[in-house]
């Protein structure tokens with residue numbers, strides 16, 4: 001009997017122990033799976049196996065790939081750029097170098113020959129008045145000096161062209177202040193944004209620090225374009241939302257320039273036709289607002305050389321609205337009318353300070369009359 005009781009007790013104990021072991025397992029299985037981790041959330045510690053504190057081995061964490069640092073370019077030095085880019089003037093070289101010099105080298109320089117010379121200069125956009133003066137002086141000097149050799153005639157023509165470009169004008173950019181402010185203005189498509197990018201490179205090549213202001217809030221791609229130019233040389237850009245008030249973007253850019261201590265702030269403005277009064281008023285407002293920080297040091301008018309004499313009327317209106325201090329003549333590589341440089345300066349009384357000779361980042365050269373004329377009529381032109 002005692003054995004029977006002992007057997008029943010033992011069976012009961014074993015049964016209870018079995019249930020005790022089973023329940024936690026069932027409970028554990030009933031726990032719903034953890035919700036999927038949001039991407040990027042830190043990994044939670046692995047559940048302890050059997051409640052005895054064994055942590056799952058740490059998975060080696062893969063280091064996120066660091067973005068490649070932007071490559072900052074070193075722009076080509078500006079000294080001698082015009083000489084290096086002289087080949088870009090090949091279309092104008094055909095008129096001045098080959099055309100004019102071949103007429104000048106004729107055995108007899110009669111009235112017809114001089115008329116041909118005049119026509120060539122007018123055709124190259126030198127302008128009627130300037131052409132009259134250049135040819136008049138050249139004629140006198142040829143007569144007085146009795147000059148006949150091609151080398152002498154070339155030298156005389158060059159001297160007259162350089163003189164017409166007034167080599168005494170100050171063509172330097174007023175940069176390097178605290179900061180200096182440069183505004184870039186002009187009609188649509190003349191090359192303002194591209195020129196801003198290229199000027200930033202010119203300045204950086206010459207050791208300046210530059211911040212760009214994208215006050216062309218009208219054309220969405222303009223700010224993007226400017227940001228790309230700036231990124232290539234490590235310059236900062238201040239930009240506003242599309243359609244933002246350009247004056248306020250320009251104001252913010254100068255403020256940022258002051259705060260960050262750059263020596264030059266370069267402001268790109270939207271293209272506008274000179275006969276749209278509202279847009280021209282907007283431009284003078286941009287300038288007025290920027291001037292709350294201090295005077296604008298340079299207002300550069302960007303003119304497309306291929307628009308020829310039409311560009312002169314645009315230029316005249318711009319000079320009335322904002323005080324233009326320098327002209328940038330773009331796309332000289334795409335025209336045979338390089339004489340426009342003479343006409344622009346003569347009509348406006350404002351120096352051409354830079355010339356655009358291509359779409360490449362360093363295809364903008366400080367303008368030097370002697371080097372320009374030499375490129376047009378030089379020995380290997």
Ligand SMILES: Nc1nc2c(ncn2[C@@H]2O[C@H](COP(=O)(O)OP(=O)(O)OP(=O)(O)O)[C@@H](O)[C@H]2O)c(=O)[nH]1
Pocket residue numbers: 186187188189190191192193194195216219222270271272330331332333334355356357358359363
């Ligand atoms: N061949 C040549 N093309 C140039 C030169 N300068 C600018 N361009 C080109 O002219 C075109 C217009 O240039 P942008 O800088 O966009 O002109 P924009 O004046 O800012 O244009 P808007 O903002 O619409 O007024 C682009 O295709 C430039 O690459 C130059 O010196 N030579």
